[in-house]
Amino acid sequence: MNTTIKGILRRNDGHPFIEGEDGVKYFSNQRLWNGYLDHWNGQTVFARLLPEYDYEKNLPIVIVWPDRPKPTKPYVEIYYAQRLVKYIKSTLGHSAINVNGEIFNFSHLMNENEIITEEEFFYRPALGEFAPSPNNGKYEILEDGTPYYDKFGRNFMRTIHVLRIEGIDVEKLGNIYKHQLDVIRSTPPKPKEPEAYSGFNIFTRSCSTIIRDGLNEYGFDQIKGIFPRDLFISATYHLLKVNSLKVEQIIMPQLVVPEADLSAMSPILNPKNYIRSRLIAK
Template identity: 55%
Template sequence: MVTGILTQVNHASFILDESGDRHFEDRIIWNGYLAHWSGEKVHARELKQHDYENNEPIIIIWPVESSSTEPFVDLYYNERLTKYFVSYLGHTAVNVNGSIFNFSHLMNENEIMEKEEYFYRPALGEFAPSPNNGLFEILEDGRVFYDKFGRNFMRTIHRIRIFGLDTEKMMAALTQSLDIILNTPLNPKEPEKYKDFSIVSNNCATIIRDVFNQCGFPQIKGRFPRDLFVNTTYHLFCHPELDVQYAKLPQLFVPEAPMSMVSPLLNFRNYFRKNELRIFESS
């Protein structure tokens, strides 16, 4: 990993470190990074995936940010992707001390991710949308375009950061849930999909809800991402031993992704909870 200033000079782009050395000058640096962070201090490293233009490791770049010195849990509600109907209800994930647990109907998306990969992967190589239709596509030449780059470039993300939880217990419960998925026998007809996934009873929201229940919060309810987010925030704010902080992470607009939209709340009680909290005024 290198750290320095994301720099553009004429048609060249690179990371300029404190010693004056240039890094990744002859490599592809995604335009989305240059649009948002040119002139700012960033981290950068190579990914194992390769770009399709030069067949070189993809460079991931992310901003230098302060990190928490206290144990924490983040719950994320990702707004819906307007170009995919299956994203109508949005998405949710959870971060325990920097390890982000992501649950999905696709087997390869059930994983523990580093923050930079979850939020800031570039729209290059397999992460990019297809140049043909702007969506997921597998081309005849074997190239795959998953249209799964950094979440914060694809959506606005709502976050609650929680201090005071037993993070070791939560980490263990999340790891167990992930292991169950990864050890579930595949359906030979659809090996790429999680066989036991259900949009109503076994999805990203219900898995995380059940983990909160196991960790001592049985009152937390919710079958869908935004309902779970509002419900969890409401109930955790009622616990004086917890410090719960809300933040909205606006979408970093790039041409590869339309602006996201807030998904509906399906439990009418959560409308009242949301209004009572008064922290989602712009959501």
């Protein structure tokens, strides 16, 4: 079943399911992650099957996400995701950008340079290949080839700061980032690290700098920043001044689950952004 079901997330005698608007109990024989029940039991949600399978029961994985009002106008959202405390490579946090429902994610790993739906970016369950390894609680590929990518829903892993913007030409901006993905995918891999994006550079070619360069190419050339939090502050500070745009700041608190530690803020590295962050907060 590839269709999306809308209904109420319930648990009856320990068995979770989605009670559809037609009264049918959907996904009662599938694997529904406990993290969803911890946060949305008894609430209206959407759900559909993913092509990936759970390792424990070899059942298709169900993705569930909350019922939220749909935007009525084209929009862009810039994300600063707080740092993962157990990963050194996450010390500075992470950046991503949503262009009218398509989230562009850029990474040092080839398979994480992608366009991803909002529900998969934020709410994938910690099951199967998305889960952290049972051995170390992090990324690991076992000797038999079983992958644990530890990349379940980002909102379960981190608090996410959102800059929501209306008034941008979403087709133009989206095409800029699609071109960047084409460049990344055509880059020859490193023979010893085929899983890595060989063009990645923390100072010049990272999640933040690719997003920054795309915004500059669009016309927002005042936006600066090498690292995620600095980029987010700079974008917020400058875009709030553009009269033709409607700009809103939102925080998506981390949805706490046992599979993830609490995220933490990364440092501000540009002294100018200390001042800007205080001005923005007023």
